[in-house]
Amino acid sequence: MDVEYKGKDTIIHNLKDFDLGQTMECGQCFHFQKIDDDEYGMSAYGKFLHAAQKDDKMYLFDTTKEEFEKIWCHYFDLDRDYGEIKSFLLKEDEKLREAVEKMWGVRILNQEFFETLISFIISQNKQIPHIKQIVARISHDYGKYQGSVGGIDFYGFPTPQQLSQADIDALRECKTGFRAPYIYNAVEFVNNEIIKEENLRKCGVDECREQLMKIKGVGMKVANCVSLFGLGYREAFPVDVWIKRIMQSLYFDGEEHSNAEIESYGVEHFGKYGGYAQQYLFYYGKSEKIGLKNKTN
DNA sequence: CGCCAGGGCACCG
DNA sequence: CGGTGCCATGGC
Structure with missing residues (x-):
């Protein structure tokens, strides 16, 4: 897994054993909405996240390096x-x-x-x-209101x-x-x-x-x-x-x-x-x- | 319309 | 303790 910080987005490359859709839809979590195929809005740890996956890359839109390292990396259990x-x-x-x-792509969210x-x-x-x-x-x-995507608050x-x-x-x-x-x-x-x-x-x-x-x-x-x-x-x-x-x-x-x-x-x-x-x-x-x-x- | 849902509790013997 | 009915609400 390699992480790139590009503009306002965080992009994760070379993901293994991870599928965003499976991880969200597998029934462990209830605080998210599907925006499109492999594209989700979600909320955790007081933050809102708009994320999308393409092949072995995941895009975390409008996310800082600090947020990724403090919240989302752990949330998605990516270190394991x-x-x-x-x-x-x-x-x-x-x-x-x-x-x-x-x-195969299910991870247990923290x-x-x-x-x-x-x-x-x-x-x-x-x-x-x-x-x-x-x-x-x-x-x-x-x-508290956190943000919106695809017309969903x-x-x-x-x-x-x-x-x-x-x-x-x-x-x-x-x-x-x-x-x-x-x-x-x-x-x-x-x-x-x-x-x-x-x-x-x-x-x-x-x-x-x-x-x-x-x-x-x-x-x-x-x-x-x-x-x-x-x-x-x-x-x-x-x-x-x-x-x-x-x-x-x-x-x-x-x-x-x-x-x-x-x-x-x-x-x-x-x-x-x-x-x-x-x-x-x-x-x-x-x-x-x-x-x-x-x-x- | 009736059945069942990511169950648990109170109450029964 | 093991079984049974009930609990509100909505999807199918």
């Missing part, structure tokens, strides 16, 4: 060697190969803790387009302080439904420092999940997603309906198993890279509708 991750995962597992090869926490509380029992809609609405109502996800301005009814106005008190509870936990990001990052994934699950509305699946996507625990293996389907289909001969059984199999089988395996499998299984009863393909 995904070749090593893939060979580790595929070394003794042929069942994973097709998922990794089809979803997202902000608070936004990840609230976003995945929202995600329960919802489809991705609607989660995106709610995240955009909360950002619009409580966050982007607002930063509110800080814990900003979101504390919303009471439960106001959160319901954002179409969060029965999750409104959950979000309210989570905001209180963060603002009252009942949970602290700094501590969650260093206490280990088991303790981290346990603390997150003290929040009403955060169960095992959401706690795993927050640990993986928002706190850097790459060994976390969240099990949702899709992972359940594809794991049962690939590793359990189609037999029914509990989420807990599937998670402990994933943790043991994929080890320190469980989160990556999970994401390849999730995106692949969902795209191919693997394990779904009324298959359309």
Whole structure:
């Protein structure tokens, strides 16, 4: 990977194991909009980014060197060697190969803790387009305007302080439904420092999940997603309906198993890279509708 | 129209 | 503890 700063733009050359579209659309992140093929607007860390990919080059428009080095390089996980991750995962597992090869350009984004926490509380029992809609609405109502592209305005996800301005009814106005008190509870936990990001990052994934699950509305699946996507625990293996389907289909001969059984199999089988395996499998299984009863393909 | 969605909780035995 | 119904809202 080589980085060029040209005028107001940053251009990354010789990208490996990275596809912008796959990385945005794979279901880990909800704060972005597709502008065109391989072209996206997104928001993270209080900044707005307009990015486009062509072959092994990515253009970050109107981005300074400092911003790239401080935010986007880390956000896209560009410092990590995904070749090593893939060979580790595929070394003794042929069942994973097709998922990794089809979803070859997925990287696990390093997202902000608070936004990840609230976003995945929202995600329960919802489809991705609607989660995106709610995240955009909360950002619009409580966050700061950051910029616009393709006629779409982007607002930063509110800080814990900003979101504390919303009471439960106001959160319901954002179409969060029965999750409104959950979000309210989570905001209180963060603002009252009942949970602290700094501590969650260093206490280990088991303790981290346990603390997150003290929040009403955060169960095992959401706690795993927050640990993986928002706190850097790459060994976390969240099990949702899709992972359940594809794991049962690939590793359990189609037999029914509990989420807990599937998670402990994933943790043991994929080890320190469980989160990556999970994401390849999730995106692949969902795209191919693997394990779904009324298959359309 | 009915079903299900990147679930979790309360309540039941 | 393992199973079941319910929770708001929208996409298909």
